[in-house]
């Protein structure tokens with residue numbers, strides 16, 4: 001129940017609605033995927049683990065709304081997958097995708113570096129991170145020793161918000 005509520009909060013924080021295109025990184029067992037599908041999104045889910053990718057495909061069956069790609073997100077070619085989908089759904093007006101993910105801890109910094117500069121593809125990125133990682137990425141202040149190059153990067157590319 002707690003998981004379901006957290007997933008709904010992630011979907012709401014990203015303002016996911018009918019017709020949105022979403023990148024989900026690491027769908028795992030598919031609980032966040034289910035909430036995204038229920039909101040009417042078209043999802044490209046990138047899952048590194050073969051068994052998890054099979055599990056999530058089996059759970060949701062064949063639907064045009066969900067494409068599960070078995071790949072490491074850090075090697076995933078975002079533009080070649082997303083630009084054709086966004087073009088098809090644009091109806092003459094530039095369309096952007098969203099990122100919504102319960103992110104694996106070990107790739108959080110790498111994914112932030114990879115995805116944040118892609119303002120030509122994504123308008124919103126909502127990530128669930130461990131408290132410590134979220135605060136380190138989003139809340140470090142320039143006057144503190146915790147302020148690192150990654151904070152300059154995050155500040156440059158985003159208007160960040162932390163939900164605790």
Ligand SMILES: C[S@@+](CC[C@H](N)C(=O)[O-])C[C@H]1O[C@@H](n2cnc3c(N)ncnc32)[C@H](O)[C@@H]1O
Pocket residue numbers: 025026027028029030031032046047048049052071072073074102103104107
């Ligand atoms: C925290 S779990 C996701 C939980 C999921 N929301 C659920 O409800 O089950 C993280 C998932 O990310 C996947 N993962 C880990 N590293 C990855 C990577 N580099 N690229 C893609 N997926 C990855 C793991 O296999 C795992 O399924």
